Amino acid sequence: MRLSHxxxxxxxxxxxxxxxxxxxxxxxxxxxxxxxxxxxxxxxIGHRVLRNIERIVRExxxxxxxxxxxxxxxxxxxxxxxxGRYDDYGKExxxxxxxxxxxxxxxxxxxxxxxxxLRGSVRSYRELPQILYHIQWKxxxxxxxxxxxxxxxxxxxxxxxxxxxxYAGAVVSYRRMMLAYMRTFQRLGLKAIPMAADSGPIGGxxxxxxxxxxxxxxxxxxxxxxxxxxxYLAQGAGGFDHANASDLERFFTSMTTxxxxxxxxxxxxxxxxxxxxRRREGRGIEVGHIFYFGTxxxxxMGFAVAGADGKPVHPEMGSYGIGxxxxxxxxxxxxxxxxxxxxxxxxxPFRAAILNxxxxxxxxxxxxxxxxxxxxxAALYDDRAERAGVKFADADLMGHxxxxxxxxxxxxxxxxxxxxxxxxxxxxxxxxxxxxxIG
RNA sequence: CGGAGCGUAGCGCAGUCUGGUAGCGCAUCAGUCUGGGGGACUGGGGGUCGUGGGUUCAAAUCCCGCCGCUCCGACCA
Numbered sequence: 473m474r475l476s477h478x479x480x481x482x483x484x485x486x487x488x489x490x491x492x493x494x495x496x497x498x499x500x501x502x503x504x505x506x507x508x509x510x511x512x513x514x515x516x517i518g519h520r521v522l523r524n525i526e527r528i529v530r531e532x533x534x535x536x537x538x539x540x541x542x543x544x545x546x547x548x549x550x551x552x553x554x555x556g557r558y559d560d561y562g563k564e565x566x567x568x569x570x571x572x573x574x575x576x577x578x579x580x581x582x583x584x585x586x587x588x589x590l591r592g593s594v595r596s597y598r599e600l601p602q603i604l605y606h607i608q609w610k611x612x613x614x615x616x617x618x619x620x621x622x623x624x625x626x627x628x629x630x631x632x633x634x635x636x637x638x639y640a641g642a643v644v645s646y647r648r649m650m651l652a653y654m655r656t657f658q659r660l661g662l663k664a665i666p667m668a669a670d671s672g673p674i675g676g677x678x679x680x681x682x683x684x685x686x687x688x689x690x691x692x693x694x695x696x697x698x699x700x701x702x703x704y705l706a707q708g709a710g711g712f713d714h715a716n717a718s719d720l721e722r723f724f725t726s727m728t729t730x731x732x733x734x735x736x737x738x739x740x741x742x743x744x745x746x747x748x749x750r751r752r753e754g755r756g757i758e759v760g761h762i763f764y765f766g767t768x769x770x771x772x773m774g775f776a777v778a779g780a781d782g783k784p785v786h787p788e789m790g791s792y793g794i795g796x797x798x799x800x801x802x803x804x805x806x807x808x809x810x811x812x813x814x815x816x817x818x819x820x821p822f823r824a825a826i827l828n829x830x831x832x833x834x835x836x837x838x839x840x841x842x843x844x845x846x847x848x849x850a851a852l853y854d855d856r857a858e859r860a861g862v863k864f865a866d867a868d869l870m871g872h873x874x875x876x877x878x879x880x881x882x883x884x885x886x887x888x889x890x891x892x893x894x895x896x897x898x899x900x901x902x903x904x905x906x907x908x909x910i911g
Numbered sequence: 912c913g914g915a916g917c918g919u920a921g922c923g924c925a926g927u928c929u930g931g932u933a934g935c936g937c938a939u940c941a942g943u944c945u946g947g948g949g950g951a952c953u954g955g956g957g958g959u960c961g962u963g964g965g966u967u968c969a970a971a972u973c974c975c976g977c978c979g980c981u982c983c984g985a986c987c988a
Binding site: 481483484485486487488489491506508509563564580581610612614615616618623627629631681690758759760761793794795796797798827829830833858859860861862863864865866868877879880881889 | 912917921922923924936937938945946947948949950979980981982984985986987988
């Protein structure tokens, strides 16, 4: 994209409402704009980041054997009456009436709907197990939205639902999703720690939340550094394969034996047994949550398949959520400095920015155009008639992993300066060497 | 849902107490000089002061209602 004709409204000053780093930076770097309390419009570069996170989430869900589908945002009240949650959910659920006075709601989650879909089509135990997921907007009418997209009312969530014939199968699905989550967070450049959790309004007795450390987190968390040392993406020996039951077993054991707890479940005695050098604690933000809840919905909603003996069986279910839009804020909380955002390569809106320090100078212009032609959509070309300082400041603010600085000094000999945002390291190189370096 | 506060130009704010017809910085537009970390100068444009009503010769300013937003607490992907 050419910055001169893009809707990337960066701000020098911070809007008054933003309290935390990620919110301030998302507004200042032009990623989002608030349209109502807890509801945001995603501007072009914010949207690119959202899509990049979505892509990684999708790849890992697919790799774990989950099937992508897409359910609507608007749901009929009737389904929620079947599960009994229509009344239980309370004011957080946005209730709507259509022109025929039929009761609808903007979905805060999809257990009822997915259960309804499967009960309409799945008849035999032979068709199980199955895991389905979608990435869809949700609405929860929070009393007090805050922290930008970290706690909005409308948010993008990946939610997956597993259906197994029996408990043993449900455990495998649960572990498989848990592994997919750890892989996903690692690819996003985050250290997420799984912590045993209460299952909350969804019900059930096996549940973990995934927490990343950030000073603005909602709760105090404690964990063993062992979690940070595991490479969830490793292949072969020591790695974990979704399809291998003993790998999943070994993976799950390591996830549940090392100490990890939020403050409400914190056990000082157990904590004391963790070697001091391995103790990690701080504020944590929840970026994912997984639940096993057995036959709660399949039983309440009359979903049964024929078992091997011909008798009806209610499938065992689990649900698995990742806050995709919240992760944009979460990544920024975990990766920024005084100058702005520092995007991990995997989700950066642009791999590189091309900074033309002397727009209108034929040599600089043609060198920039050549670079832009080679990099294409991976690059943001700052072709504005702005001074160098403005371009440096905006590039740092937006956090592109690489900056290619083209100024009259080097351009005469075809040389550019390449800056790595994360380290601040700069080197001067020939144009093509810079392109090679960026990869 | 309890408590507190704010709404004046795109953003950040002053002006409100003590009524007299709206101002500052940044941004923006034109021009000149500049040119490697948010530059300087000159000259412009942009606001029914959230909204409805009331008081008054006169309301951003005083009074009442409503709407929106924010912060603290309890609650949440």
